[in-house]
Amino acid sequence: MWSANPFLQKLYEETVQTHVVDRNRNKEHIKECLIEALGDFTSLEGELQPRIIEKVEYDSYERMRLEVQTCLSLRMPVYMLVPKMRSASPVPAVLAIHGHGYGSKEVVGLHPGGLPNLGVPGIHKNFAIELVKRGVVVVAPELIGFGERKVAATESATDNSCFELASQLLLYRKTLAGLRVYECRRILDYLNELPNINHKKIGCMGFSGGGLIAAFTSAIDERIKATVISGYANTFKDSIIARRHCLDNYLPGILQNAELPDLIGLIAPRSLCIEAGIHDHLFPFHGVQKAVHKLEKIYNSQDAIHAFTYDVFEGGHEVSGSKSFNWLVDSLAV
Template sequence: MWAPDVYLEERYKMTKQSYGFNSSSISLWIDQKELLKEKLIELLGGFPEEKQSLNAIVIQKEEFEEYTIDRIEYSTYLHMRVPAYLIIPKNNQKTRPAVIACPGHGYGSKECIGLLPDGSFNKGDPTIHKNFALELVKNGFTVMVPEILGFGDRRLEEDQDKDPKENSCYRLATNLLMMGQTLIGHRVYETIRAMDYLNTRSDIIHSKIGCMGFSGGGLVTALTSAVDERIKATVISGYTNTFKDSIMAMRHCLDNYIPGIINCCEMSDLIGLIAPRDLFIESGVDDPIFPLKGAQTTVSKLKEIYNKYNADNNIEIDVFNGEHEVWGKKAYLWMKEKLYMV
């Protein structure tokens, strides 16, 4: 009798979503999307006015039969150094396209390159990340896997000795929110800095850099691609949905939330900022936390946006028989087609 369910539903209906997609005119949407991009960055907490020097160094190098793995580190924010894996295929090419790989919740960057938390190779079945960064390397890409803030080696000191799958998202997110910042804003900015790093390398074709992310890494990928047009091809796995059907419908990690965003737009509008650049979305039929219903709603709206650009061929969807997991069976070849074969 006193449950606030109706209140929440009506409150959602009252949101104006004033920066949302305008289907009446592509020219109006182009103007609107620039305003939305600015508003998104503002709600994320803004980005630093001046970029720190990357000061990138290689801290470890391992040679394997098919690729080299460099462990690098570089600066993003003041007082913040980021470790990342850079995996370079041995295919006799002097230059090649690259992909930034963004893992979701789990034990961090090691999980999507086939390593266990202790750094040894996983000889068993892959996790839900399906070693997707390594699969991209097998398709000929140099792949950069930054350690996402709050995961793996970038957990707070108090969390370092806990189960490797534990994260520091809650305390990082709450502290940043109290300062008018967001955890996802920091993750997006750090991915932009990863892009900056790739653009310093002479062995990378700078005009052919993509980004692929899963789950929370899909959020990072989506928003980074939305605000950084240097990313030419984007794969979002296990994330695309509506806010209403996913993070507003059930308990999710606090790193997903952007204060005030629903007053501006829905998720389709944010992902729609990527248009008309190449976009691939994969969703599992039985994904319990990013349900198919919400994915289908957003995909329908995204197709409408791409259609307004006459760019229907630049968006592809793969709905697979699975749960909350990377699929990749079409995505890897799609990325290769978009960045390698054009």
């Protein structure tokens, strides 16, 4: 009887009820609230100063690794996969955002040390390679806190620095999600400087924690035309609140203005595909169903239901790609 559960349940119910009562909660208002909750990093912006580190040739594509300056005193390593079937005109590009694990190497078919992974792909399914093979340029940034961008050396390659970064950033009224979104938007700035990229045909795909970044980056940056969110779409109530999650999932005060499907719905009327495993233990299926239902309503309200789709597959917390890979490339071809 002394448990905090009833208090937290009541707090959630009363807070979410205000979403119905407040008639001023239009799209622009929710977008402004999301931007405020993420935190502002624009004052730290510097020149991009891109620099190529390495180039590796494969049968059907070239893999480059480069670094760009996203903030003053902060540089980001990025893999760029370029198909060898070059077009005379600029080609579409996709921002491929990894989730928790050992960083961007995990989506481009490499082991943590940089050697090729010739075995069975992990839960990311090498999705950057799958996309470049379909003829688009793919850019895979290394999110801060993972891989080679951890705060300090750790014993395991899959360890991360999310808690150290997120907890400190909160002291500055900033969030780790906000920093990651900001850095991904700087990569979009870089893509807009490249003459071989069709700047009107830029897509985004993110998995798990990368799905969070894909969702929020796409929500606030309309340069992204089509988005795949894999292993993340849900409700705060059924996923983030229901179990212990990484601190990078939490945005101060966001529930006072929107549930998670409302935030993802900011992408409308642009193209959106939700991918989810029925047996995902981190983002459970009943929460996925609620999110999809709300997103269908949002897209219907904007006469854009044709731009929304989803793929529920027999699997767990992992990328599928059975529908999403071709859907994303086809959406950018239009």
